[in-house]
Amino acid sequence: MMLDAPLAPEAEANERSQATPRASLAIMDGDMHPAPRSLADLKPYMSACWWEVLATYGSRRRHGMLGYEPYPKSAPRAARRDAWPEDGGPPGSNLDLIRKQYLDHYGIEAAMMGPLGVSGQGELNPDLRSALASAINDWQREHFTRPEPRLRSGIVVPDDDAEASVREIERCAPDPAYAHVFMLTRSLEPAGNRRYWPIYGAAARHGLPVALHVFGASGHPHSGGGWPSYYVEEGAAHCTSCQSVVTSLVIEGVFERFPALKVVLVEGGFAWLAPLAWRLDKLYARLRSEVPHLKRRPSDYIREHVWVTTQPMEEPRERRQLADMMEWIGWDRLIFSSDYPHWDFDDPFRAFPTAVPRDRARQILTANAKAVYRLG
Amino acid sequence: MSGDWTGAIDCDFHPRAPSPRVLSRYMDEHWRSAVETRGIDVWQSISYPANSPLTMRPDWREASANADPVKAAQATLDRFGFAHAICNCLFPVQAFRDENLAAAFARAVNDWLAAQWLAKDSRLRASVVLPMQSPARAVEEIERRADDPRFVQVLVLVFGEQPLGKSAYWPVYAAAERYGFSLGIHAGSSYHHAVTGSGWPSYYLEDYAAQASGFHTQLGSLVCEGVFAKFPKLKVVLIESGVTWLPPYLWRLTKFWRGVRSEVPWVDRPPEEIVRDHVRLTTQPYDAPPAGSAGAANIGRLMDQLQSDEMLLFATDFPHWQFDGEEMLPAGLAADLRRKVLIDNPLATYPRLRRPT
Numbered sequence: 001m002m003l004d005a006p007l008a009p010e011a012e013a014n015e016r017s018q019a020t021p022r023a024s025l026a027i028m029d030g031d032m033h034p035a036p037r038s039l040a041d042l043k044p045y046m047s048a049c050w051w052e053v054l055a056t057y058g059s060r061r062r063h064g065m066l067g068y069e070p071y072p073k074s075a076p077r078a079a080r081r082d083a084w085p086e087d088g089g090p091p092g093s094n095l096d097l098i099r100k101q102y103l104d105h106y107g108i109e110a111a112m113m114g115p116l117g118v119s120g121q122g123e124l125n126p127d128l129r130s131a132l133a134s135a136i137n138d139w140q141r142e143h144f145t146r147p148e149p150r151l152r153s154g155i156v157v158p159d160d161d162a163e164a165s166v167r168e169i170e171r172c173a174p175d176p177a178y179a180h181v182f183m184l185t186r187s188l189e190p191a192g193n194r195r196y197w198p199i200y201g202a203a204a205r206h207g208l209p210v211a212l213h214v215f216g217a218s219g220h221p222h223s224g225g226g227w228p229s230y231y232v233e234e235g236a237a238h239c240t241s242c243q244s245v246v247t248s249l250v251i252e253g254v255f256e257r258f259p260a261l262k263v264v265l266v267e268g269g270f271a272w273l274a275p276l277a278w279r280l281d282k283l284y285a286r287l288r289s290e291v292p293h294l295k296r297r298p299s300d301y302i303r304e305h306v307w308v309t310t311q312p313m314e315e316p317r318e319r320r321q322l323a324d325m326m327e328w329i330g331w332d333r334l335i336f337s338s339d340y341p342h343w344d345f346d347d348p349f350r351a352f353p354t355a356v357p358r359d360r361a362r363q364i365l366t367a368n369a370k371a372v373y374r375l376g
Numbered sequence: 377m378s379g380d381w382t383g384a385i386d387c388d389f390h391p392r393a394p395s396p397r398v399l400s401r402y403m404d405e406h407w408r409s410a411v412e413t414r415g416i417d418v419w420q421s422i423s424y425p426a427n428s429p430l431t432m433r434p435d436w437r438e439a440s441a442n443a444d445p446v447k448a449a450q451a452t453l454d455r456f457g458f459a460h461a462i463c464n465c466l467f468p469v470q471a472f473r474d475e476n477l478a479a480a481f482a483r484a485v486n487d488w489l490a491a492q493w494l495a496k497d498s499r500l501r502a503s504v505v506l507p508m509q510s511p512a513r514a515v516e517e518i519e520r521r522a523d524d525p526r527f528v529q530v531l532v533l534v535f536g537e538q539p540l541g542k543s544a545y546w547p548v549y550a551a552a553e554r555y556g557f558s559l560g561i562h563a564g565s566s567y568h569h570a571v572t573g574s575g576w577p578s579y580y581l582e583d584y585a586a587q588a589s590g591f592h593t594q595l596g597s598l599v600c601e602g603v604f605a606k607f608p609k610l611k612v613v614l615i616e617s618g619v620t621w622l623p624p625y626l627w628r629l630t631k632f633w634r635g636v637r638s639e640v641p642w643v644d645r646p647p648e649e650i651v652r653d654h655v656r657l658t659t660q661p662y663d664a665p666p667a668g669s670a671g672a673a674n675i676g677r678l679m680d681q682l683q684s685d686e687m688l689l690f691a692t693d694f695p696h697w698q699f700d701g702e703e704m705l706p707a708g709l710a711a712d713l714r715r716k717v718l719i720d721n722p723l724a725t726y727p728r729l730r731r732p733t
Contacts, residue, residue, distance in 0.1 A: 224535035225593035240589035271624035
């Protein structure tokens with residue numbers, strides 16, 4: 001689709017001074033998904049008791065299905081067809097293929113990992129939830145970040161339980177393998193609810209941004225309008241969950257309480273953020289008596305505390321309109337993301353339309369993430 | 377104030393629903409007695425708390441404190457020279473769990489609108505409030521109003537039972553299409569689900585902000601379930617949605633559809649095209665950057681995102697507080713677009729407006 005992409009290899013030709021020019025871009029990717037070869041990969045990191053419970057009863061979440069979700073994806077594991085490794089494991093599980101097809105191929109300097117699926121998040125059993133989150137965090141570090149430091153681990157927190165989440169952050173944060181705290185947008189209650197505040201406090205204390213990635217098993221439809229029928233609807237609606245998260249964090253006063261907190265909304269696209277900020281500012285002007293804990297306009301909090309990743313990048317017919325949105329959001333607030341190895345992967349060299357100035361695209365591909373993630 | 381409003385059609389004007397006791401005068405003996413014996417005496421929705429600044433603009437609150445509401449409405453129509461105002465009565469129907477009770481209240485509200493508003497000024501028009509708890513009862517209500525040309529639209533709230541594209545609702549759309557009603561979807565909730573995908577927010581401000589997410593849901597559902605393929609003459613009006621959320625959502629929905637359209641093979645052209653043909657939006661509120669030096673330029677760029685000059689319908693949202701002063705439209709609209717928004721687009725959207733009353 002994006003044949004006019006400004007960073008496509010052809011367009012780079014004039015600037016080539018060495019054999020591997022792509023590496024010189026040093027791309028930072030805000031969204032990459034690792035996967036265990038099978039759940040047995042997690043076994044070494046779990047107590048016998050919780051492994052046995054998992055093996056016997058499975059992962060029980062608020063969508064009622066074992067091993068799958070009620071909206072069948074568009075492809076097996078929602079993955080790129082070419083991302084399946086020859087060893088029979090799922091996409092995102094084979095380090096050699098990840099290096100060849102992704103890290104080396106695109107010149108990725110750092111990729112923020114976000115494990116999905118059976119990771120503890122949304123798990124109904126509270127102890128299994130915490131055990132799984134700890135296991136997935138150890139597994140990420142040992143299987144990916146240790147052998148391949150370009151892959152940065154995310155601290156998966158069992159977010160329904162703030163106390164356990166804080167324990168997990170405290171346990172993992174001393175290790176520089178972890179670049180961010182990883183949560184899902186469809187939490188049990190709105191993200192700004194006070195039950196979650198200890199998590200934000202711990203993240204801010206350790207200088208870790210909190211990534212809120214789309215999906216989650218809250219038991220609620222994505223809006224008060226009810227459950228849609230199709231994957232295409234559910235997928236398109238992830239941007240509404242992102243809007244709920246930003247609204248809740250801002251209006252419930254999280255950024256007023258934790259002035260050092262940085263939040264990244266992941267895999268919901270980004271163009272929704274500008275209209276949301278305008279909407280919230282207007283409502284704040286009318287209704288501020290209800291929220292006396294807020295001291296500034298909602299857009300001020302958003303501008304200071306919120307970042308958005310770019311994938312799946314919206315595609316207006318008039319490409320200039322995408323640049324307008326980026327400008328309204330703020331060029332420094334956008335972080336490139338690929339979503340590797342999923343089907344709707346954004347290629348860093350082709351995802352940006354020409355209407356986005358080349359230096360801005362480079363900023364989004366490389367510089368912005370450095371101000372957000374803990375990459376030491 | 378930028379000039380002339382003569383002939384404009386206000387597509388979102390709110391009479392405040394009376395108390396259940398008053399409504400019960402329009403009910404049969406069974407329901408009149410139920411209202412009394414069961415003590416159904418207060419009925420307000422948290423979507424629009426009566427004293428909230430958003431529910432009534434302060435200067436209008438002052439002016440209307442002791443005034444006859446119909447006379448106040450007439451004064452507004454006179455002052456600006458509006459040709460019509462479409463009365464959208466939002467409550468009290470949708471929150472009931474009992475579909476029969478909901479149907480009784482819907483019928484009473486519509487009868488009350490006809491008697492207390494439509495009969496008193498020939499410029500007034502109204503939407504038929506539907507009891508969507510039961511599509512069959514909603515169809516009955518549509519048929520009951522079909523011969524009264526003063527009713528031009530059927531009205532539902534953006535947060536209801538199920539997404540509106542579901543086939544269970546298709547008989548409602550068949551009836552609406554047959555009689556030339558457009559389908560109005562207004563902000564507000566039945567509260568049969570939590571407001572957000574993560575449950576109930578703490579503050580009213582968040583609740584109101586979240587209404588926009590419901591418009592995403594309903595548009596996605598109407599398009600993806602194939603409602604517009606099944607009912608090609610149906611027009612949908614998104615009322616009080618905020619407007620500027622729409623283009624980013626359409627870019628996103630259209631991109632997803634390109635990727636996974638095999639799931640919904642009956643959606644045989646890009647969602648953004650379907651929406652441009654079938655969906656209209658009222659202009660209040662219009663979520664935009666503050667007016668200022670760049671204000672008009674920004675509005676122009678945002679209007680361009682709609683890729684159509686036929687989608688916006690003028691609305692005051694009276695008495696809700698969506699704008700200050702008398703500038704009822706976003707700043708900087710070109711004169712020809714302004715005329716379309718005020719007059720031509722509403723006339724094209726509501727065929728029943730052209731019928732003699």
